[in-house]
Amino acid sequence: MKTLVVLPVFGVILAATVPARGGQSDVSVTVLPGSVGLAGGDTQTFEALVSNATDTTVTWSVREGADGGAITPSGVYTAPASSGIYHVVATSNEDPNSSGVALTVVSGLPPQAPLSNVKAAVRGDSAAVSFDLVDGARDYRVYPLPDDSDVLLLPGGDVAVQNAIYRCAGDREVPPVPTDGEPQIPGGAVRALVAANVLGFTRTQADATLGYVYTLAGPGRVPVYALGNPAPGADNPCYFQRWNASRAKKYVTSESERGSLLAAGWRDDGIAFYASSESEDTTQVLTALSGETRLYFSDDTEAAARSSLGPTLAFLVKAAPADGAAPLMRAYYENGCGFSHDELAVGQAMFERIIHQGNLPLNHLLWSGLTRPTTLVVEALDQGCPFQGHLSPESFPADEHQAFLTLEDIQGQAANGEVFVNGQHEPDNRPQAIARSFVEVEPQATEALDFYDTFADPLGDFIETRPIFQTVRREYENYDVGFYSVELPKFAIGTMLGELWVTYSDWASDTDGKFRLTPKRWATLAADSFLHVTMEVDIFGTDRRYPQILVSDRSWPVQEQLVDGATLVFQTFSTAPQRMDIELCDHRNWEVNDQCPRFVVENGHDLSGPFRPQPEVSEHMGVDRRARVDVYASTLRAYLFLDGLAYGCADLPEGQMPAGPATVTFGDALYHSGVDVPDPYFRFHQEHMHLETRRHFDEIGFISGVAAPPWDESLLPCAANPVP
Numbered sequence: 001m002k003t004l005v006v007l008p009v010f011g012v013i014l015a016a017t018v019p020a021r022g023g024q025s026d027v028s029v030t031v032l033p034g035s036v037g038l039a040g041g042d043t044q045t046f047e048a049l050v051s052n053a054t055d056t057t058v059t060w061s062v063r064e065g066a067d068g069g070a071i072t073p074s075g076v077y078t079a080p081a082s083s084g085i086y087h088v089v090a091t092s093n094e095d096p097n098s099s100g101v102a103l104t105v106v107s108g109l110p111p112q113a114p115l116s117n118v119k120a121a122v123r124g125d126s127a128a129v130s131f132d133l134v135d136g137a138r139d140y141r142v143y144p145l146p147d148d149s150d151v152l153l154l155p156g157g158d159v160a161v162q163n164a165i166y167r168c169a170g171d172r173e174v175p176p177v178p179t180d181g182e183p184q185i186p187g188g189a190v191r192a193l194v195a196a197n198v199l200g201f202t203r204t205q206a207d208a209t210l211g212y213v214y215t216l217a218g219p220g221r222v223p224v225y226a227l228g229n230p231a232p233g234a235d236n237p238c239y240f241q242r243w244n245a246s247r248a249k250k251y252v253t254s255e256s257e258r259g260s261l262l263a264a265g266w267r268d269d270g271i272a273f274y275a276s277s278e279s280e281d282t283t284q285v286l287t288a289l290s291g292e293t294r295l296y297f298s299d300d301t302e303a304a305a306r307s308s309l310g311p312t313l314a315f316l317v318k319a320a321p322a323d324g325a326a327p328l329m330r331a332y333y334e335n336g337c338g339f340s341h342d343e344l345a346v347g348q349a350m351f352e353r354i355i356h357q358g359n360l361p362l363n364h365l366l367w368s369g370l371t372r373p374t375t376l377v378v379e380a381l382d383q384g385c386p387f388q389g390h391l392s393p394e395s396f397p398a399d400e401h402q403a404f405l406t407l408e409d410i411q412g413q414a415a416n417g418e419v420f421v422n423g424q425h426e427p428d429n430r431p432q433a434i435a436r437s438f439v440e441v442e443p444q445a446t447e448a449l450d451f452y453d454t455f456a457d458p459l460g461d462f463i464e465t466r467p468i469f470q471t472v473r474r475e476y477e478n479y480d481v482g483f484y485s486v487e488l489p490k491f492a493i494g495t496m497l498g499e500l501w502v503t504y505s506d507w508a509s510d511t512d513g514k515f516r517l518t519p520k521r522w523a524t525l526a527a528d529s530f531l532h533v534t535m536e537v538d539i540f541g542t543d544r545r546y547p548q549i550l551v552s553d554r555s556w557p558v559q560e561q562l563v564d565g566a567t568l569v570f571q572t573f574s575t576a577p578q579r580m581d582i583e584l585c586d587h588r589n590w591e592v593n594d595q596c597p598r599f600v601v602e603n604g605h606d607l608s609g610p611f612r613p614q615p616e617v618s619e620h621m622g623v624d625r626r627a628r629v630d631v632y633a634s635t636l637r638a639y640l641f642l643d644g645l646a647y648g649c650a651d652l653p654e655g656q657m658p659a660g661p662a663t664v665t666f667g668d669a670l671y672h673s674g675v676d677v678p679d680p681y682f683r684f685h686q687e688h689m690h691l692e693t694r695r696h697f698d699e700i701g702f703i704s705g706v707a708a709p710p711w712d713e714s715l716l717p718c719a720a721n722p723v724p
Contacts, residue, residue: 020583026052029100030216031090032324035438037105040081045103047075048090049218050703055094056219063087069104079106083148085375085440105375105438108151110159112436116326117215118378120439124134124454124699125442125498126368126536128626129378132215132326133349133363134435137380139425142365145375145438152416158432163417165407165497169362170424170623173540173682175240175576176358189337189478190241192355197435198332199290201305208351209319210285210298212325214274215346221274224251224315225258228267228611229339233292235611237604238337240679242577244269244619245354246333247611248341250294250543251287253315265715267613273328273346275315283319285328286311296342297331331355337607343570359683364625368698369456369498373442380435384425387688388414391421393494393501401505401691403492407497420495422624424684449534451521451664452701453478459493470507474558480556483517496696503694506670513670515698518556518663519550524704525551525662527635533664533702536626537616537695540685541572544592544676545693550665551633553658558665562589566657569596570631570640571669575679578617582638582650584657584722592671597722601640601648612716615645623684626698632709635659637718639709649711649718664702668695 030049038044050056060075062068068086071077077088082108092098116132129142143166150162178184178191197203214221228234228247235247251272252258262268276282284299288309296314297303303311318325329351334340345351353360361384367376392404411417415430423429446452460473462481470488474481483491483504491504493515506513523531537547552558552567562585569583569590579602583595590596603611620627620643630641635657638650670676670693677685 010086025098027092027094027095027098028052028217029058029090029098030218031088031100031102032216033437034107034118035103036114037107037109037111037436037438038079039111040079040083040106042079042111044077044079044104045075046088046090048100048160049216050092050094051217051219053092053094055092057093058090059093060090061091063089063101077104079104083107085145093112103149103375103438103440107145108148109146109377109436110153110427112433114408115380115437118437118439120376120441122370122441122444123536123628124446125370125443125456125697126366127370127376128625129365129367129376129439131363131378131437133347133353133361134380135381137349137361137434138362139381139384139431140365141166141381141385141420141431142367142376142378143167145377158430160416160418163411165419166385166421167366167624168420168422168424169365170385170422170624171684172357172362173359173626173684174243174357175679175681176356177241179355187239189236189238189335190246191334193332193334193354198331199293199295201302203332207298207302208325208329208331210296210327210330210344211283211319213317213322213328213346214325217274217325220276220278222253222277222315223271224253224273224275226251226269226272227258227261228269228613229611230265230612231292231336231339232608232610235603236335236337237607239643240576242355242604242616242618244616245343245357246335248292248294248339249343251296251314251344265610267611271468272344274468275317277316279316281322282316282321285314285317287314288312291337294341298342303314328638334383358681362622362625365623366440366624368625370441370443371456373440376441378439378441379433380439382434383429383431385420385423385431386425386427386429387423388420388427390503390689390692390694392492392503392694393496394492394494396490399490401487403490404490404503405662413428424623424688447534449532449699449701449703450523451519455495455497455698456498458495459500470511474664478520480518480520482514482559484514484516484559485511486513499696499698500697501694503692504670505692508675509674510672512593512700513673513693514559515668515695516557516559516665517667518665520696523551523662523664523702524660525553525633525635525657526659526705527529529705530632530634530708531662531664531702531704532706533631533633534699535629535666535697536699537629537697538621538623538625539572539627539629540623540649541578541623542575542676543573544671544673546572546669547629548667548669549629549631550667551631552663552665553660555663558663563587567632568638568657570629570638572617576618578621580617580640580647582640582648582719583612584652586656587642592669597724599650599719599722601650601719614647614716615642617642623696626696628699632667632706633657633688634708637708639711641709646711646716649713650722651718651720666697667698668693
């Protein structure tokens with residue numbers, strides 16, 4: 001089977017599945033709910049899902065013993081009177097080495113229903129938290145578990161946490177899709193149909209629910225994999241309406257069929273859900289092709305109407321609601337510039353996303369700056385987090401630009417001292433939790449690189465010079481820093497929340513604002529080995545603002561010496577659909593409005609070309625969501641990865657990138673901000689960050705002399721001959 005490399009994810013912690021011990025057995029135990037908050041003396045019934053076992057019974061216990069509460073043989077837990085963090089353990093009776101753990105938290109926070117499928121991936125001192133969307137949630141937030149004395153029960157039932165710092169998910173800033181009879185947006189090519197005529201059959205709103213499925217593995221369940229079609233026309237190459245959902249898909253349960261499709265270049269969208277593997281209380285979901293259009297429908301009137309298509313069984317779903325199951329819902333993606341298809345979603349909230357897209361909340365959160373084992377609180381909220389001002393590592397008063405405010409500034413003026421990092425909504429909002437879960441995380445060992453920084457410490461003292469108009473250079477102990485064509489003195493750089501935060505604005509119309517951060521340690525480029533560069537940064541971008549990595553044979557200040565050498569530029573680029581670029585600057589300057597020749601590696605540049613199995617960049621964007629960017633460069637070839645997924649490869653012209661010492665620069669660009677983010681779906685940037693930009697960098701580093709990453713050129717061929 002052909003495979004693409006996926007870089008490792010460090011320290012993945014499942015809130016619902018936490019193995020207690022290892023072993024060679026395939027038996028696995030999952031405890032539901034995976035975490036829960038309780039008041040002292042409250043009870044909670046837990047369920048153990050035992051997979052790959054004949055005997056599916058378990059023995060229940062509490063890790064902390066009697067001090068941690070009591071649990072019955074049937075899984076009914078009684079919380080202790082004392083606040084604390086406790087662990088309910090279910091041990092397989094067939095294989096005592098296989099256990100599952102649930103986290104129970106007794107605290108001053110009022111109990112709420114838990115979220116589903118909460119996961120935390122820890123890299124260095126940061127935890128990236130994901131979860132299933134919650135029906136009715138307008139935003140999400142994460143924060144460390146507070147002391148009971150800091151939990152404030154306010155009049156009217158509201159809850160606040162004294163001096164809390166929350167990090168909020170915020171909205172996806174992606175194009176909308178019209179639904180059913182809604183008018184198409186100008187230039188649009190895709191619409192979502194729910195209650196409408198689809199290829200001669202009129203579907204109703206009730207038809208949208210095909211049955212009920214699961215988001216977690218368990219006995220009597222089979223994974224259903226989603227795979228994106230690579231054929232020309234399988235996505236939207238026209239203009240801007242492209243998301244994961246717009247790719248024509250096939251949903252399969254067969255491991256061998258999945259392997260065959262992956263080998264043929266289909267995009268791996270992972271496990272979409274778990275269907276029933278047993279026929280009891282189930283109904284069939286059928287699939288059929290009408291030309292290039294793949295449909296999914298229940299074994300009912302639509303199946304009869306489409307009998308001439310030769311429908312076949314796709315998978316089984318529960319016919320009625322069941323414990324732990326969520327509705328499997330369907331929308332027809334009508335693509336006026338390619339293949340149409342039926343798109344499936346689990347749960348009402350995800351269904352709302354696929355039929356509307358646009359400014360709806362992300363299901364990703366970030367907590368950085370971990371210094372010790374920490375219990376994080378993850379909440380779904382009834383309102384969007386409030387915008388409290390432009391957060392910056394340094395304060396500046398308002399002028400023609402908005403004020404720059406530090407955490408301390410905001411905390412000092414906020415009710416109860418609560419800070420909402422990445423609040424994007426009405427300033428008067430006071431969001432309350434409608435669901436709450438917990439996850440335990442701890443910092444991981446840093447990676448063994450030649451240079452690596454988690455920004456746990458301040459940058460330190462610096463020497464500042466201003467050698468060029470509207471330009472600032474700073475020399476720190478470990479870095480050289482430059483700001484070019486920025487509004488002075490209103491720019492800021494500093495460590496905050498365990499990250500490096502940078503904010504500035506371009507100083508005038510048609511000027512190329514830039515930020516450059518170059519470690520003083522040099523790297524090495526060679527023909528027979530690779531330089532690996534890694535960076536985590538929020539990658540929201542347009543064709544006027546985006547983050548970058550530069551690998552150059554020039555010394556600091558690299559930006560001012562590009563014309564004297566050779567430099568590779570790696571960046572995101574464009575409004576929707578955003579792409580990633582590899583550019584080669586051969587003895588020439590680089591500016592936002594004067595790009596270097598680029599290697600064309602993205603999907604959709606050729607209306608008749610295939611859709612290769614690369615990630616959709618917009619699905620990795622968020623104002624407070626960091627993406628991992630990895631670069632591998634030699635003098636002859638460059639590879640680019642996004643969040644561990646292979647994106648693109650370039651064959652460099654021989655002799656243009658010299659072997660020898662090289663600098664690595666992490667950067668950002670902002671050009672002519674006054675005319676940027678013109679589209680309505682850039683709501684937050686239009687309202688609150690139009691003339692300014694802000695990035696938070698973390699986990700940056702590099703190592704020289706490594707092997708090339710595994711790469712299958714039959715699936716992702718390397719581009720040659722960069723185009724202007």
